[in-house]
Amino acid sequence: xxxxxxxxxxxxxxxxxxxxxxxxxxxIKLKDVYARLHAASLIDTLGVGLILVGLxxxxxxTLVTAKLALILVFIFFTSPTATHALARAAINHDVLxxxxxxxxxxxxxxxxxxSEAAK
Amino acid sequence: xxxxIALAAALAGFWVLLSGYWLPLIIILGIASILLCVYIAHRxxxxxxxxxxxHLTVPxxxxxxxxxxEIVVSNITVAKAILFGGVRPQVLRVKASQSxxxxxxxxxxxxxxxxxxxxIDVDNNYITVHAIMDGTADGLRxxxxxxxxxxxxxxxxxxxxxxxx
Numbered sequence: 001x002x003x004x005x006x007x008x009x010x011x012x013x014x015x016x017x018x019x020x021x022x023x024x025x026x027x028i029k030l031k032d033v034y035a036r037l038h039a040a041s042l043i044d045t046l047g048v049g050l051i052l053v054g055l056x057x058x059x060x061x062t063l064v065t066a067k068l069a070l071i072l073v074f075i076f077f078t079s080p081t082a083t084h085a086l087a088r089a090a091i092n093h094d095v096l097x098x099x100x101x102x103x104x105x106x107x108x109x110x111x112x113x114x115s116e117a118a119k
Numbered sequence: 120x121x122x123x124i125a126l127a128a129a130l131a132g133f134w135v136l137l138s139g140y141w142l143p144l145i146i147i148l149g150i151a152s153i154l155l156c157v158y159i160a161h162r163x164x165x166x167x168x169x170x171x172x173x174h175l176t177v178p179x180x181x182x183x184x185x186x187x188x189e190i191v192v193s194n195i196t197v198a199k200a201i202l203f204g205g206v207r208p209q210v211l212r213v214k215a216s217q218s219x220x221x222x223x224x225x226x227x228x229x230x231x232x233x234x235x236x237x238x239i240d241v242d243n244n245y246i247t248v249h250a251i252m253d254g255t256a257d258g259l260r261x262x263x264x265x266x267x268x269x270x271x272x273x274x275x276x277x278x279x280x281x282x283x284x
Contacts, residue, residue: 019194026201030251034237035208038197038251041234046194066136080231087239087249097208097249104210111240111247 009057016050023047033090034097037083044079048072088113122166125173127157169221175271182271189233189264193255197234200252207252212245213259222272229264 019042026039052072056065092113096105134149160166168174200206215223227238227246235255240247250256258264269276 019198022198022201026197029201030206032208034239034249035206035251037237037249038235039201041231041237042194042197042201045190045232045234049190063136063139070133070136076232077228080228083231083237084227084239087237091239097210099208099210107210107212107247108239108249111242 005057005060009054012050012054012057016047016052016054019043019050020047032098033095034087037086041079041083044075048075122168122171122173123157123161126160126166126171127153129171130156172221178271178273182267185267186229186232189258193233193235193258196254197251200235200254205252205254209250209253209256211248211250211256211260213248213262214265215241215244215246216265216269216274217272218274219272222268222274225271226265226268229268230259233258233264 023039023042026042027036030036030039049072052068056068059065059068091108091111094109094112096108099105130153131149134153138145138149157166160171165171215226217223217226223241223244223246227241230236230238230246230248233255235252236248236250236259238246238248248256248259250259266276
């Protein structure tokens with residue numbers, strides 16, 4: 001039983017590590033800020049998620065598991081906020097995404113925060 | 120008032136989970152902290168349906184597993200795109216049909232939480248989204264997530280696809 005739990009736990013942890021590595025590779029490989037945000041979100045969803053679930057199997061039905069679950073919930077609520085803040089910062093400093101059409105670039109430019117534009 | 124009680128109950132559960140001690144002193148300190156927090160939340164006027172949406176608990180039990188499934192699927196899609204190519208960044212505007220700001224926040228947050236799509240602006244019921252490839256963008260164009268969030272919030276669900284490229 002303990003061996004089975006260990007195996008399940010390791011499958012989750014190794015899976016999480018794989019997503020962290022792919023996310024890190026994407027962070028270097030992709031071309032602009034916006035594309036790199038997507039690579040980062042691999043890390044803070046399934047990367048973190050799978051590692052925490054793997055650790056829950058290690059901890060069993062204890063208070064530690066409840067704390068790990070809480071960490072997961074807080075990461076799920078806060079990471080989109082950080083991602084959005086990064087995107088906003090890029091827009092307000094006139095960093096536009098590398099996309100196919102000028103229309104799409106204009107769509108992003110038009111969302112710039114007015115008070116920043118007035119400076 | 121319901122929200123204040125729910126907040127106090129949630130904080131009490133949180134305290135017990137994090138401390139794990141049942142000593143009288145610790146429990147008294149816990150109760151004092153909870154009362155202080157609820158009082159501050161009440162003074163700040165954040166103890167309302169937006170700051171503490173308890174009414175979403177039961178619908179959330181349906182929405183959250185679906186969101187987790189979407190996150191897993193798009194994680195695999197984006198990981199494949201990073202490793203084997205297929206990245207084609209694009210910007211699109213999708214309609215947020217939710218009737219209040221809480222609903223739009225849930226929708227925009229869900230978009231960002233799902234890998235492959237990041238919401239970069241919310242304005243006049245439209246969300247500007249940056250997507251990394253065709254696959255992840257198409258998921259939003261059909262308006263499926265929009266309708267799921269409407270259902271979660273208890274807003275009327277329209278039958279036709281509401282998304283706009």
